[in-house]
Amino acid sequence: MADVAIVGAAGYTGQETLDRVLRHPELTLVAVGSDSLAGQGGAALDPRLAQADLPAFVTNADALATPADVTILCLSHEAAAALDAPDEGIVVDLSGAHRLHDAAAYERWYGFAHPRPGSLGEWVYGLTELVPETGRLVANPGCYATATLLALGPIKDAIDRDSVVVDGLSGMTGAGRSLKASSHAGAVLENVAPYRVGAHQHVPEIAQLLGFPVSLTPHLLPLRRGLIATCNVRSNGSDLRSLLEEAYAGSEVVTVLPEGVSPELARVQNTDRAEIGVFDDRFTGRTMVICAEDNLGKGAAGQAIQNVNRALGFEDTVGLRLGGVLV
Amino acid sequence: MADVAIVGAAGYTGQETLDRVLRHPELTLVAVGSDSLAGQGGAALDPRLAQADLPAFVTNADALATPADVTILCLSHEAAAALDAPDEGIVVDLSGAHRLHDAAAYERWYGFAHPRPGSLGEWVYGLTELVPETGRLVANPGCYATATLLALGPIKDAIDRDSVVVDGLSGMTGAGRSLKASSHAGAVLENVAPYRVGAHQHVPEIAQLLGFPVSLTPHLLPLRRGLIATCNVRSNGSDLRSLLEEAYAGSEVVTVLPEGVSPELARVQNTDRAEIGVFDDRFTGRTMVICAEDNLGKGAAGQAIQNVNRALGFEDTVGLRLGGVLV
Amino acid sequence: MADVAIVGAAGYTGQETLDRVLRHPELTLVAVGSDSLAGQGGAALDPRLAQADLPAFVTNADALATPADVTILCLSHEAAAALDAPDEGIVVDLSGAHRLHDAAAYERWYGFAHPRPGSLGEWVYGLTELVPETGRLVANPGCYATATLLALGPIKDAIDRDSVVVDGLSGMTGAGRSLKASSHAGAVLENVAPYRVGAHQHVPEIAQLLGFPVSLTPHLLPLRRGLIATCNVRSNGSDLRSLLEEAYAGSEVVTVLPEGVSPELARVQNTDRAEIGVFDDRFTGRTMVICAEDNLGKGAAGQAIQNVNRALGFEDTVGLRLGGVLV
Amino acid sequence: MADVAIVGAAGYTGQETLDRVLRHPELTLVAVGSDSLAGQGGAALDPRLAQADLPAFVTNADALATPADVTILCLSHEAAAALDAPDEGIVVDLSGAHRLHDAAAYERWYGFAHPRPGSLGEWVYGLTELVPETGRLVANPGCYATATLLALGPIKDAIDRDSVVVDGLSGMTGAGRSLKASSHAGAVLENVAPYRVGAHQHVPEIAQLLGFPVSLTPHLLPLRRGLIATCNVRSNGSDLRSLLEEAYAGSEVVTVLPEGVSPELARVQNTDRAEIGVFDDRFTGRTMVICAEDNLGKGAAGQAIQNVNRALGFEDTVGLRLGGVLV
DSSP, X not given: OEEEEEESTTSHHHHHHHHHHHHOTTEEEEEEEOTTXXXXXXXXXXXXXTTXXXXXXXXXXXXXXXXXXXXEEOOOHHHHHHSOOOSSSEEEEOSSTTTOSOTHHIIIIISSOOSOGGGGGGOEEOOTTTOOOOOXXXXXOOHHHHHHHHHXXXXXXXXXXXXXEEEEEEOGGGGOSSOOGGGBHHHHTTOOEEOSTTOOTTHHHHHHHXXXXXXXXXXXXXXXXXXXXXXXXOBSSSOHHHHHHHHTTTOSSEEXXXXXXOOOHHHHTTSSOEEEEEEEOTTTSOEEEEEEEOTTIIIIIHHHHHHHHHHHTOOTTTTOOOOOOOO | OEEEEEXXXXXXXXHHHXXXXXXXXXXXXXXXEOTTTTTSOXXXXXXXXXXXXXXXXXXXXXXXXXXXXXXXXXXXXXXXXXXXOOSSSEEEEOSSTTTOSOTHHIIIIISSOOSOGGGGGGOEXXXXXXXXXXXXXXXXXXXXXXXXXXXXXXXXXXXXXXXXXXXEEEOGGGGOSSOOGGGBHHHHTTOOEEOSTTOOTTHHHHHHHHSSOXXXXXXXXXOSSOEEEEEEEOBSSSOHHHHHHHHTTTOSSEEEOOTTOOOOHHHHTTSSOEEEXXXXXXXXXXXXXXXXXXXXXXXXXXXXXXXXXXXXXXXXXXXXXXXXXXX | OEEEEEESTTSHHHHHHHHHHHHOTTEEEEEEEOTTTTTSOGGGTOGGGTTSOOOXXXXXXXXXXXXXXXXXXXXXXXXXXXXXXXXXXXXXXXXXXXTOSOTHHIXXXXXXXXXXXXXXXXXXXXXXXXXXXXXXXXXXXXXXXXXXXXXHGGGTTSBXXXXXXXXXXXXXXXXXXXXXXXXXXXXXXXXXEEOSTTOOTTHHHHHHHHSSOXXXXXXXXXXXXXXXXXXXXXXSSSOHHHXXXXXXXXXXXXXXXXXXXXXXXXXXXXXSOEEXXXXXXXXXXXXXXXXXXXXXXXXXXXXHHHHHHHHHTOOTTTTOOOOOOOO | OEEEEEESTTSHHHHHHHHHHHHOTTEEEEEEEOTTTTTOOGGGTOGGGSSSOOOOEEOHHHHHHSOOSEEEEOXXXXXXXXXXXXXXXXXXXXXXXXXXXXXXXXXXXXXXXXXXXXXXXXXXXXXXXXXXXXXXXXXXXXHHHHHHHHHHGGGGGGBOGGGOEEEEEEOGGGGOSSOOGGGBHHHHTTOOEEOSTTOOTTHHHHHHHHSSOOEEEEEXXXXXXXXXXXXXXXXXXXXXXXXXXXXTTTOSSEEEOOXXXXXXXXXXXXXXXXXXXXXXXXXXXOEEEEEEEOTTIXXXXXXXXXXXXXXXXXXXXXXXXXXXXXX
């Protein structure tokens, strides 16, 4: 058993991480931080936690100071960037604060100057299917980046880099739990709105792993959870489907669907799985590689647990939500 | 005043056409055809028609045989292709049966051999903003084609043809009123499913007008109405925004939004308007041109009324639903 | 033509009132107040207003001070209660600040002591179908109250007062445009939550008109707009359907549906109409009277326009959105 | 380990039952029947079953003939009523075919004459929290009935029977997977429609257990899953909250929420749990008891597993989906 502290447990990614840690057979929750809920019990976050075996909330500073084998950071980008990471133990950061090696990119795409540019090189980018190395400090990937990279990572050397276009469709929880006009239900219901078109902060981490940028248009959909990245590429002659099938052969997390089968959000929602469909465009010879995930599952908390499992030497999928066949 | 007959009034596009004809100050409805409702009054289609001044439903054959200044066909592709179009008067066909000049394309993309290939050349493609010529027989454009062409038509000579990628996001009414598993609410709610990826039947009409095909991925969304075409292109150096602004200057139907403003479905739903946003991709130098419309408005019945207005010499927008500023 | 000032135009009810005033053939907008938008043009509220013929936004104080034949207040309950109503001209208040004659009720149900209890008797409750008298100062009814009273007003003397149970189902715009956790899309999508159960502030205005309270459970639904009040009553032997049909005979705003036909939100959304269905309970002998409206239409801005029309001597329905037969 | 056969596995309740059986540590699936999928593998129902350890589909007749410790029937009411139940082993019927003791009720409320009226007395009504007895043949309760009875069962002798009014709000999967106009997404999205008002077939099973009927108005909501029964009653002076808290003390399936906390669909969706909230009406002295469940969980497949567990002597909750704290 390993001890875990969660910092920032009251946001969406924090609550989902809490959910996974509580059901993980090898993890013990020793601290749950939330500045807004400090001093209260689990039911203050959610009535379902009334009977759960859970320590009371403490401040984020106290959670961070609690000795633990693993500390999971579920804070805003800027708050996470400003922190002193614990000196000991595994640290997994779900924000974007430590994903980019290029500190200047923070000012341009995240809107703040990184306070510790020198530390960025110490963090490993934790997309476990594509990045073999690990480390004590792990930057958990962004949700759009995860879906895009699962689709494009295994084929990055087999496509025309200049051809890549990605459309992202995300459920609303991807925008976080804080209150803003664009997250108000009246603005979201029965609506679709593209946003941060051509300027989304996940593109730099995609480019860092692929070696080239992609053209991304994110759209917010009136859905609670789930994200689809529709990647349109031109093959350099390789068989893209085969490359993807090889990359994910045997994976319980990422499934390449048979020919003719489309990914569907409903099959990955509330899970830590992802599905990839591959289609030939009969009109132009291009190829569509479409990845569906849950933005809070594989796109956040599920990936964080995979990172914890790898760092601690556990099986990849222990504690994950792998689904079932709900309607 | 001109007399109008609607053939196939009980489907989605038929009902929306009926809605527009009833509110049009220069049109008189003389026949409403529906094989399933023949012999019944308007309330059999919708209780809101109980008090409306409407002839009783007749069979589609009888509606077709009714002398009228304008006959509007709201039938399936195959049924419309099989019909003898009336010898007299304006005919507007909302199906795809007469949009393509190349008869062979019907077998490939629509799944049936066109029964009257020789007649295809007699029909004009009725996208009024882009096609100046008109005629007695008008093929009303498809919903994905309309949004894509409004975005790409004015810039087709200013972009790299090989670069064009289109993502289509459509509300469910775009799939028609007939019962099928993919239109069942249990399959649609809180779900997103790409479909006919790389093989959608609207691509040939897009290619016919542009002169080159595009790579289209259609997605069905859990929305009642509305469609977004997100078109990603590489400019050949031209100022794409200016070309679009010129093309639609003064239009009450198509609006090019100011820089930084995204199209939103909620602003065009239940209207016959379209909105276009233009964005530079800061990472790749590409350009996103995004068009939002109502699939049943500008994407079907609204366009049909524009075609009727043009053929009869009325003002372009008379009888259209131009909206307002509902929340 | 009459001059109109709107105070608080940037909220949901304000924007919908603006929509109706702009399309009303007998009204001229002379002032549009919004403290957050003062000094800006219409496009600051909505891009669709870029070309509209609209004065620039002024502060609410300035809008209130603008001489006008009609002043329409679209403010919070507490802000409206605190105002000096203009001394001249018609005033229609869409908040709850002037609906109740009993000032003590404000402290109990609205959470603030009414600052001008003596003025409450000067206001008329403006539910035009049920309240024949009018006046210079008109309190526009609440959305739940409107639907409940349209269903129960005409039968209030024909039912067992002790038997009345009302379930209210409302779209999210009923909760207003201000940001709060319960209006965040992540809390609303694919969810249903009852709220203010047995303590909703619309019950006192219902009781004031009926002469007895009802037991109301409001539920917030993941819908943009629309409200259903399902009223379950025991008749004292009268024919409730006949009473309702008589009450609304000839109305273009309120329709009593034929036997066996259910009201549907989709038929009244984006309109100022309401539909009522009447059903016998075969198990208990009770009767269900179910009213559907748009919470922002008949439940707010549509009713406000009816009040303006009556006060100025116009036809009841001029300037209303009466719909059509959109799918 | 016990052997299980599922008959009718391709409908919504069948698929959910399959999901629970596959994850149940004490059950082995020996036959999966579906007339439409017979001869195919699991992936024909859902791509997620491609790797699952599952027998191929057989016809329903063959599934029924397969020797098994437990046979679970997931058929239409009429098909289940017409079957010869297996002579051996536990049988759990998820349809309504064996819930009512009074055969005449089938003709009146289900629309068919029961073909085996004499057998109805052999079946036990399997609402495990309220019905202590069990048997070899178990009729699984209806979804509205489950939520209503969980709310009212423990207080049935403490309320005025004449006062009870129930509003039911159900997600679309409650209407089944077969294709009908009212289940078409275009009729469901952004709409609410009451249906079978005062004549729903679940009222007789509610009345059978309570000893008196209730007045039920079902509403179909644009939600994938989940059901709320809002029960409005008048207490005869008893403390209804205490009675409910006692009834469900220690239950892991049914939770009575603390004062002031509302049930929410989002907390029970995709689970086999139910939540009950109790509220005093401050205006009328009535009490609202509101129960939320997943119509396919506690309202169908979860309850079926509880029935299997009891019949086989397992712990009540083994194999159930008890949730977690997903956002």
